[in-house]
Amino acid sequence: MRLSRFAFQSHFGYLVSAFYPLTGYCDRMMLKKLGNQYGNIRKRLSDDFRLSIIMMFCIPAALAIGGFGVYRYLQGDWLMTMVDTLLVVLLFSISGFAWITGNTVLTGIVLVVFTGIGVLSVLYLAGLVGLFWAYVDTIATFFLSPPAFAIPKVLFMVGASVALGSASGLGPLALISFATTVFVVSIFAFSFARRSRAQARLLEEQAIRDPLTGAGNRRALEEELCIAIARVQRRESGAGLLMLDLDHFKEINDRYGHANGDEVLKRFADLVRTHSRHEDRLFRFGGEEFVLLLNNVRDESMILAARHIQQTIRDRLNTHGQPVTCSIGAALASPHDDWESWLHRADNAVYQAKTWGRDTIIVADHLPAGRR
Numbered sequence: 037m038r039l040s041r042f043a044f045q046s047h048f049g050y051l052v053s054a055f056y057p058l059t060g061y062c063d064r065m066m067l068k069k070l071g072n073q074y075g076n077i078r079k080r081l082s083d084d085f086r087l088s089i090i091m092m093f094c095i096p097a098a099l100a101i102g103g104f105g106v107y108r109y110l111q112g113d114w115l116m117t118m119v120d121t122l123l124v125v126l127l128f129s130i131s132g133f134a135w136i137t138g139n140t141v142l143t144g145i146v147l148v149v150f151t152g153i154g155v156l157s158v159l160y161l162a163g164l165v166g167l168f169w170a171y172v173d174t175i176a177t178f179f180l181s182p183p184a185f186a187i188p189k190v191l192f193m194v195g196a197s198v199a200l201g202s203a204s205g206l207g208p209l210a211l212i213s214f215a216t217t218v219f220v221v222s223i224f225a226f227s228f229a230r231r232s233r234a235q236a237r238l239l240e241e242q243a244i245r246d247p248l249t250g251a252g253n254r255r256a257l258e259e260e261l262c263i264a265i266a267r268v269q270r271r272e273s274g275a276g277l278l279m280l281d282l283d284h285f286k287e288i289n290d291r292y293g294h295a296n297g298d299e300v301l302k303r304f305a306d307l308v309r310t311h312s313r314h315e316d317r318l319f320r321f322g323g324e325e326f327v328l329l330l331n332n333v334r335d336e337s338m339i340l341a342a343r344h345i346q347q348t349i350r351d352r353l354n355t356h357g358q359p360v361t362c363s364i365g366a367a368l369a370s371p372h373d374d375w376e377s378w379l380h381r382a383d384n385a386v387y388q389a390k391t392w393g394r395d396t397i398i399v400a401d402h403l404p405a406g407r408r
């Protein structure tokens with residue numbers, strides 16, 4: 037049967053319109069997936085200062101050197117084409133290694149060793165154009181490696197570049213100018229890198245700490261709970277939670293003032309930290325509620341830890357001579373838990389401790405609320 041053009045067009049139209057909602061759905065799904073991936077990449081780069089510097093260095097440098105490689109290839113300069121290609125492959129491999137392993141300190145050092153070798157190779161093979169890359173190498177060295185490594189490396193590079201430059205016929209004045217300008221760039225890069233690193237560390241710290249008590253904040257709590265529950269589910273180790281809630285804290289605020297209340301919170305956090313094990317982690321859940329995450333514990337050791345903390349607070353925390361106490365809800369993680377149900381069980385237990393008259397420890401059932 038011969039299909040007329042009109043009939044074909046309308047059949048095709050039906051076909052497209054029949055599949056259109058599906059293609060629209062796929063597009064939306066794909067866009068959502070791509071959006072999530074982009075969000076994850078951005079988050080990782082903004083969380084990890086050194087990784088972002090490695091990526092910001094490697095990818096533009098690989099593209100720039102790749103451009104030179106194409107130019108050398110068109111010129112028929114095989115040796116320099118090979119050097120450029122090797123550098124591009126190295127830069128992509130190193131950035132991939134940093135991304136996958138997260139070991140940015142080692143990657144940074146390896147990277148600046150290779151950029152140094154690259155600069156000296158270009159200087160040796162292509163002559164004085166290599167000197168321009170020495171500035172890029174100097175800045176990268178201070179940003180990507182620790183000062184104890186960066187300072188001797190830059191000194192070595194200046195010495196080697198001056199020797200190669202003089203062998204290529206550069207006069208003493210030009211060599212002294214080169215060494216001086218690298219020195220000025222080094223001081224700038226060193227102080228700027230140090231400042232940026234300190235600020236990045238401070239921001240990372242602020243993002244996960246409660247400023248008043250120094251305990252981890254809720255974001256840090258969620259992350260640590262996810263890690264702990266994953267270990268419990270793999271049956272690698274047990275983990276327990278103590279939800280600690282100061283008793284009648286509002287009265288302390290009302291009677292002695294908010295600043296005094298703040299002091300009590302700080303002192304409480306210090307006491308819990310100093311009377312728990314090194315591997316335990318304290319978080320401020322909100323207001324006068326804290327969470328102590330106990331790694332590698334069983335039922336008995338979790339209860340012992342809870343008793344020890346409760347006794348310590350009872351004996352050593354007071355305000356204006358008046359003792360301060362806390363109620364504790366304890367929950368041992370079960371392989372059936374997720375972090376939310378585990379936290380929820382500890383929260384329910386502390387609520388029961390309050391209704392039982394406070395200054396009490398209640399241990400939650402082992403099963404998550406939905407499975408009882």
Ligand SMILES: Nc1nc2c(ncn2[C@@H]2O[C@H](COP(=O)(O)OP(=O)(O)OP(=O)(O)O)[C@@H](O)[C@H]2O)c(=O)[nH]1
Pocket residue numbers: 248281282283284285286287289293294295296297298301322323324390394
């Ligand atoms: N000083 C100070 N007070 C805070 C802070 N965050 C929350 N609070 C106060 O903590 C008090 C908590 O009060 P409630 O939830 O009634 O708890 P409570 O008085 O301890 O009573 P129970 O928990 O039932 O024993 C409120 O008055 C909050 O204003 C803080 O950072 N500093």
